[in-house]
Amino acid sequence: MVLIDGQTAELLFDVMNTLFIVSVIPSVYRVLKHRDSLNGHSLIGAILTTAGLCLALIAYEVLGYYNSILLTLPTLLFWFLKTIFLVKNHGHVHLSNVQRLKKDSEMSM
Numbered sequence: 884m885v886l887i888d889g890q891t892a893e894l895l896f897d898v899m900n901t902l903f904i905v906s907v908i909p910s911v912y913r914v915l916k917h918r919d920s921l922n923g924h925s926l927i928g929a930i931l932t933t934a935g936l937c938l939a940l941i942a943y944e945v946l947g948y949y950n951s952i953l954l955t956l957p958t959l960l961f962w963f964l965k966t967i968f969l970v971k972n973h974g975h976v977h978l979s980n981v982q983r984l985k986k987d988s989e990m991s992m
Contacts (some may be wrong), residue, residue, distance in 0.1 A: 893948045900954035907961045914965075921968055929966040936962060 887895075913920050936959040943951040 889946075893946075893951065896943070896948055896951040897954060900951050900958070903958040904954060907958050911961055921965060921972075924965070924969060926966075926969045926973055929962060929969050933959070933962045933966045 936955060940952055940955055940959065943949070943955065
């Protein structure tokens, strides 16, 4: 039983990926303006999101949805770079959070 045809599915994927691009724009702007805004973000969440987008690209290739591939690339690039940053700075971010908590607890004494 097929609920929608291939052309409708491709259109829905194109609209979805366009929304993803629009939603990433404020995040990119914030990261460029405030480089430390990624501190405290979930490394596991970023890895899973990047992996999910890569799997979506494979599915689009298999289905022949080439517009969706092009529309997914900017979002994938953002999440890939975010993941690289988090992996690269994972220890540093964790240490800075510990130092901040220690400093806050000393100030409250």
